[in-house]
Amino acid sequence: MPNISTKATQMPPSPIRKLVPYAEKAKKAGMKIYHLNIGQPDIESPQVMLDAVKNFPLRVIEYSHSAGIESYRKKLLTYYKKYNINLEMGDLIITTGGSEAILIGVMSCLNPGDEIIIPEPFYANYNGFSTYAGIKVLPVPSSIESGFALPPIEEFEKVITPKTKAIMVCNPSNPTGHLYTREELEALRTLVLKHDLWLFSDEVYREFCYDDKEYVSVMHLEGLDQNVVLLDSISKRYSACGARIGALISKNKEVMASALKFAQARLSPPTFGQVAAEAAIDTPNEYFDEVKKEYVARRDFIVEALNKMDGVFCPKPSGAFYCIARLPIDNADTFCQWLLESYSHSGETVMLAPATGFYSTPGAGINEVRIAYVLKIDDLRKAMVCLDEALKIYPGRTETIVHEMDMAK
Amino acid sequence: MPNISTKATQMPPSPIRKLVPYAEKAKKAGMKIYHLNIGQPDIESPQVMLDAVKNFPLRVIEYSHSAGIESYRKKLLTYYKKYNINLEMGDLIITTGGSEAILIGVMSCLNPGDEIIIPEPFYANYNGFSTYAGIKVLPVPSSIESGFALPPIEEFEKVITPKTKAIMVCNPSNPTGHLYTREELEALRTLVLKHDLWLFSDEVYREFCYDDKEYVSVMHLEGLDQNVVLLDSISKRYSACGARIGALISKNKEVMASALKFAQARLSPPTFGQVAAEAAIDTPNEYFDEVKKEYVARRDFIVEALNKMDGVFCPKPSGAFYCIARLPIDNADTFCQWLLESYSHSGETVMLAPATGFYSTPGAGINEVRIAYVLKIDDLRKAMVCLDEALKIYPGRTETIVHEMDMAK
Numbered sequence: 001m002p003n004i005s006t007k008a009t010q011m012p013p014s015p016i017r018k019l020v021p022y023a024e025k026a027k028k029a030g031m032k033i034y035h036l037n038i039g040q041p042d043i044e045s046p047q048v049m050l051d052a053v054k055n056f057p058l059r060v061i062e063y064s065h066s067a068g069i070e071s072y073r074k075k076l077l078t079y080y081k082k083y084n085i086n087l088e089m090g091d092l093i094i095t096t097g098g099s100e101a102i103l104i105g106v107m108s109c110l111n112p113g114d115e116i117i118i119p120e121p122f123y124a125n126y127n128g129f130s131t132y133a134g135i136k137v138l139p140v141p142s143s144i145e146s147g148f149a150l151p152p153i154e155e156f157e158k159v160i161t162p163k164t165k166a167i168m169v170c171n172p173s174n175p176t177g178h179l180y181t182r183e184e185l186e187a188l189r190t191l192v193l194k195h196d197l198w199l200f201s202d203e204v205y206r207e208f209c210y211d212d213k214e215y216v217s218v219m220h221l222e223g224l225d226q227n228v229v230l231l232d233s234i235s236k237r238y239s240a241c242g243a244r245i246g247a248l249i250s251k252n253k254e255v256m257a258s259a260l261k262f263a264q265a266r267l268s269p270p271t272f273g274q275v276a277a278e279a280a281i282d283t284p285n286e287y288f289d290e291v292k293k294e295y296v297a298r299r300d301f302i303v304e305a306l307n308k309m310d311g312v313f314c315p316k317p318s319g320a321f322y323c324i325a326r327l328p329i330d331n332a333d334t335f336c337q338w339l340l341e342s343y344s345h346s347g348e349t350v351m352l353a354p355a356t357g358f359y360s361t362p363g364a365g366i367n368e369v370r371i372a373y374v375l376k377i378d379d380l381r382k383a384m385v386c387l388d389e390a391l392k393i394y395p396g397r398t399e400t401i402v403h404e405m406d407m408a409k
Numbered sequence: 410m411p412n413i414s415t416k417a418t419q420m421p422p423s424p425i426r427k428l429v430p431y432a433e434k435a436k437k438a439g440m441k442i443y444h445l446n447i448g449q450p451d452i453e454s455p456q457v458m459l460d461a462v463k464n465f466p467l468r469v470i471e472y473s474h475s476a477g478i479e480s481y482r483k484k485l486l487t488y489y490k491k492y493n494i495n496l497e498m499g500d501l502i503i504t505t506g507g508s509e510a511i512l513i514g515v516m517s518c519l520n521p522g523d524e525i526i527i528p529e530p531f532y533a534n535y536n537g538f539s540t541y542a543g544i545k546v547l548p549v550p551s552s553i554e555s556g557f558a559l560p561p562i563e564e565f566e567k568v569i570t571p572k573t574k575a576i577m578v579c580n581p582s583n584p585t586g587h588l589y590t591r592e593e594l595e596a597l598r599t600l601v602l603k604h605d606l607w608l609f610s611d612e613v614y615r616e617f618c619y620d621d622k623e624y625v626s627v628m629h630l631e632g633l634d635q636n637v638v639l640l641d642s643i644s645k646r647y648s649a650c651g652a653r654i655g656a657l658i659s660k661n662k663e664v665m666a667s668a669l670k671f672a673q674a675r676l677s678p679p680t681f682g683q684v685a686a687e688a689a690i691d692t693p694n695e696y697f698d699e700v701k702k703e704y705v706a707r708r709d710f711i712v713e714a715l716n717k718m719d720g721v722f723c724p725k726p727s728g729a730f731y732c733i734a735r736l737p738i739d740n741a742d743t744f745c746q747w748l749l750e751s752y753s754h755s756g757e758t759v760m761l762a763p764a765t766g767f768y769s770t771p772g773a774g775i776n777e778v779r780i781a782y783v784l785k786i787d788d789l790r791k792a793m794v795c796l797d798e799a800l801k802i803y804p805g806r807t808e809t810i811v812h813e814m815d816m817a818k
Contacts, residue, residue: 001635001661002574002607008517008667017475017673043467053681054463059453061649061685066426095808096505096653099675108417112521112543128674134521134543165411198411226410240470242680244505244653252410258417264426265537267507271651272462274468 008322011131015124015357022340034375034383037336037351038207039174041374043239043294045276046287052279053272064268067260068247069092072278076247079281083206085219085230091251093259094269094277098204098233099125105229105248106133108258109166115158119151121324121358121365123174126302129211138164139360144326144368146316150184153191158395166198167191172205172215175358175370176324177299177317179209182216189221199224204246204266205320207288210296213318215306225251236321239279239291243273252338293344295321298373298380306371307382309391311399314371318350324355324366330396332356336369343390350386367398414673418542424766431749432760443792445474446745446760448583448730450783452648452703454685456695461688462681473677476669477503477656481687485656492615494628494639500660502668503678503686507613507642507655508534513636513659515542517667518607524573525609528560530733530767530774532583532611540584547573548769553735556724559593562600564733575607576600581614581624584767584779585733586708586726588618591625598630599712608633613655614729615640616697617743634660645730648700649690652682662694671716704730707782707789714793715780718800720808723780735766735777739805741765745778752799759795776807 016038023033069074073089080087089339095101102125108115118126120139130137140160142148158168167188172179192199201218209215216227233246248259299316303323306314311328329335332354339349355368373380391397425447431440478484482498489496504510511534519525521543527535529548539546547568551557565576581588601608610627616626627637642655675700702768708725712732715723720737738744741763748758764777782789800806 002605004525004663005520007520009668011667011670011674013670014475014673017676020474038472040472042469049470050468052467053465056459056462059459060451061454061458061647061651063447063449064648065429096679097676101677109411111414111416114414125674125676128670132516132671132674155657216441227783238470241472242470244677244679254413256415258413258420261420261422261537263418263419264423265534266512267426267506267534267543268651268653269503269651270679270682272685273679276681279747283576296447331677332631358781385653405743 002340005130007134012124012127012357014128016353019336019340019351022337024027026340026349027040030347032348033340034348034350034379034386036371036373036375037353037385039236039372039374040241041236041321042376043241043291045239045240046280047353048279048282049238049240049276053276056272062269062270066193066263066268068269069278072201072274075278075281083215083217087249090253090256091142091188092247092249093256093363095246095248095263095276096266097235097244098202098231101231101233101248102126102129102202103132103244104262105200105231106130108255109229109264110135110175113163114166115161115164116168117156117164118168118341120360121148121175121355122168123170124187126168137360139366141361141379144313144315144324147317148173148178148324150180152186153187156191160195163405164195164197166200168200168202170202172209172319174205174320175322175355177320177322179319182214185216185218185221192224192227197227199227200229200231202231204231204236207237208295209319210292210299211318211390215287223377234277234280238283240276240280244270245273245277273384278311284387295373297361298377299323301377302371302373302380302384309388311317311391321371321373323373324368324370327391328396328397328399329367329391329394331366332369334396335394338394340407345386345389348386350383350390412703413687416540416543421533421536421766423537425762426755428745428749428760431746434760435749435758439756440756442749443757443795445780445784445792446762448645448781448783449813450645450648451785452700455647455650455689455692457688457691458647458649458685459530462685465681465684469598470680473680473683475672475677477678478683478687481683484687484690492624492626494626498714499662499665501656501658501759502665502672503656503683504672505675506644506653506677507611507640508720510640510642510655510657511538511611512534513668514609515544515639516671517664518638519544519574522572525568525575525577526565526568526573527577527769529769530578530584530764531577532559533766535577536769544777546769551585553722553724553733556726557582557587557733559589559596562596565600565662569604572727573604573606575609577609579611581618581728583614583729584731585732586729586730589625590621591623594625598633601636606636607638608636609640611640611761613640613645616646617701617704617730618728619701619708620727625744625763638664643686643689647692649685649689652685653679654682654686662680686795704782707786710786711780711789711793718797720800727739730782731779732782733777733779736800737806737808738776738800738803739777739807740775743805744803747803748799754795754798757791757795759792759799760774
């Protein structure tokens, strides 16, 4: 029997999905699970998307151009223009989800053994794609106390070596919800130019910036045209994660020529998804107004609920639909598995993503979880009751057991 | 400006798609092009697939399970059972097209620097995915004279080194149309066991075996359970290339555990495509009877038409919908580009895939083209007229110019 590859062994299981078998088992046993572990919103996809697929006019489900359906790409330029991102046709290719944009971007720009700096906690699959490409992630820790703001630039400087070729950010951030300020991005800009690095920016949550705070894209930064690779996806924008449509964007022509070759190897992005995505560009603004209002309400609800729980701390995020909470527990992996395997609150439980998977530094985030506030407030309320009650009886609880013993004295 | 990666530089452009810009230019100038360059059939997708998408019942275009929609996977087992391929749920994951099955398969089993033997000519994108994974392709030439039968096992033995970890075949073959006999596959089986290699088999054309010849899967071979990785796709089966749905299949549990981790990194295969694919399993047998009849007629037509042309040789394939023809030309790349840039037969031309891209040995296949007989016979007829006339006047023609001069004497 031949051996599987080293990468296969190193490949991290998705921290968001690794608990799925436990969830499946619990569901089969009749348990109701509130899924706060995954950024799969319950928001309806825009009607124009669903209609476009219903009215799919062709008799043959054809390949598209490797870079994506031409009319879709053309129309997509108008979408970006609204965000003051001015692109030409050659500056973008359609990818199979944001995931493929990451993979192709990383493959195009970095060699095996190269290093990429990512402020942590970060979207867990950056680890996966780094393993894919054989590159090394250098984490620079951000702190829950500061609401996961950009770490000081000195911390980046400290880890840079001659093998460091790139920085990756997610703005607004999955998993922290942090929205980078113009000052933070300008600081990154200076650093990137100083060391001539690639700057990858995953901006799939740009529709979800709250409290009238400004969304600044890396595409807005002066003089970075040759360094910036923008990674995008329609999954969150239109609540259409299953369409698997994203985009890779750069003004660097070498990057785009390379990306097209990688794209040709996989032939084309999904046709139905592209048809839906093209139609989605006509989504009325009211849709986003409604959605944003809903997410703000959910965020406000959940952050308040979390901070009310004994021993829990959760900073208030300004974007995306995630937050990271610190819990009074020994180990978030154990806790999240326990929620699915051994816990029930009137036949219900909650599924969370252990934050450890979003850190690259071993041991970091051990008592933190990522919560995706992708359910209706009614469901969030029930989920928070589940969590609150669970924390009271979880055997690995740290703080409160002492507290309760004190109370009993 | 930072440098792009070495892999980006090495990544071969798709020989099937690299001429696309010339075709786009010709089309914009009003030229009618017969596309025989790409395996995009004009056959209609089964109605059940189109209906399933039209009736998509959900309001949210959700992620699926990383391994694919459970009901689809379950139903897919019944599809394979019909081919005497007996699988359990854990033996397969749904991929984004056959392309992703290749990528995940290769990533799971081979390390950078490892070698994979592939009889050439072979599906060009195996080169692309080998570059992706940093592995080296060792070609073993098959010959047009033998109809691209499996090369003698001694030729495989000659190239095997300690770094050789796998063999890859495509059966029935894209680009040659060769259908491997049981004897050929048994010979491969012995070789694989002797050297404890992986055996990757791309069997996406199993529906297209002609002349009552037997389809033998590597899954039918005794004692190879731990070595075999089957790569599959619905693209050709249902004329649904744009659905981007494939499968990776193995009885080797380590491979499947690894594949799932790679699959989790990209979250899920396309939802609409899976919905269509699940419905497609109910495609009536008559659909395939019709389609097969059509392809046999096309094959018979095109092989005869080609062999009638002065200086052209094309062996008759037994499967898939491709053939490779040797033409009396200096260089197939130049010729295929010339067809798009400088040639017109009453405003029409034909697009072919230069066979050089299907060979890994430099210079091999220089006067060969791959032809996909994916158009109606009426269109094929017009395309063959284009080709015949083109060959007469192509400046780089080799044989006939001499012949015509002889005639003129």
